[in-house]
Amino acid sequence: MSFNIAIDGPAGAGKSTIAKKIAAELSFIYVDTGAMYRAMGLLFLRKGIDPKDSAAIEAAALEADVTIGYENGEQQVYLNGENVTASLRNEEVGNMASATSIYPGVRRQLTALQKEMAANQDVVMDGRDIGTAVLPDAQLKIYLTASSHVRAVRRYEELKAKGIEGDLAVIEADIIERDQRDMNREISPLRRAEDAVEVDSSNMTIEEVVETVQRLCKERRGV
Ligand code: DC
Numbered sequence: 293m294s295f296n297i298a299i300d301g302p303a304g305a306g307k308s309t310i311a312k313k314i315a316a317e318l319s320f321i322y323v324d325t326g327a328m329y330r331a332m333g334l335l336f337l338r339k340g341i342d343p344k345d346s347a348a349i350e351a352a353a354l355e356a357d358v359t360i361g362y363e364n365g366e367q368q369v370y371l372n373g374e375n376v377t378a379s380l381r382n383e384e385v386g387n388m389a390s391a392t393s394i395y396p397g398v399r400r401q402l403t404a405l406q407k408e409m410a411a412n413q414d415v416v417m418d419g420r421d422i423g424t425a426v427l428p429d430a431q432l433k434i435y436l437t438a439s440s441h442v443r444a445v446r447r448y449e450e451l452k453a454k455g456i457e458g459d460l461a462v463i464e465a466d467i468i469e470r471d472q473r474d475m476n477r478e479i480s481p482l483r484r485a486e487d488a489v490e491v492d493s494s495n496m497t498i499e500e501v502v503e504t505v506q507r508l509c510k511e512r513r514g515v
Contacts, residue, residue: 325422434491
């Protein structure tokens with residue numbers, strides 16, 4: 293049986309940074325489920341579909357074939373055969389992914405792919421509903437969070453490092469709006485699974501969070 297680690301939490305809490313490090317350390321496969329919702333979001337943007345038009349979104353989702361591959365250990369996302377990985381990490385796509393992840397047709401397809409990936413291999417999977425809906429039997433569940441202000445500052449610094457001057461207040465407002473949407477949708481909203489360990493990274497370094505997760509992992513694996 294495979295050993296699965298589920299990491300859920302709000303946008304900007306550091307899930308992917310932590311999940312990647314843990315996966316590399318344990319030689320597990322890292323699965324970024326947000327990238328799958330982003331690939332769907334990219335398709336809807338390209339088609340110019342209004343995210344509130346549920347019928348059009350559901351119909352387009354039926355035509356979408358999202359698959360995952362790995363190149364040099366890095367996850368690649370394919371949308372109808374095209375590698376779209378480089379087009380996924382921007383606010384427009386992220387907001388479209390958040391707005392359209394409320395629809396059953398979108399979630400059904402991606403959840404099935406995620407479950408299949410974790411069934412036969414050891415994975416560290418991050419997202420919003422991994423511990424609650426995708427991998428309810430995961431051997432270790434982490435709910436990684438941080439205050440909206442800390443998450444906004446982190447994103448602001450990330451942008452600055454790329455030479456982009458962001459507006460901290462706008463970034464924080466955007467993060468709060470995304471949290472509201474992800475936590476209040478009807479199907480599989482973001483919430484901490486009852487058996488998840490909550491880690492608040494607001495006042496922790498990346499190394500401290502990684503150490504905490506590693507310790508929990510050793511306990512669960514009995515090594
Ligand atoms: O983690 P991210 O920012 O790449 O995710 C983008 C959006 O996708 C997020 O705002 C909500 C949605 N999502 C989801 O509904 N369920 C997941 N397991 C992962 C992401």
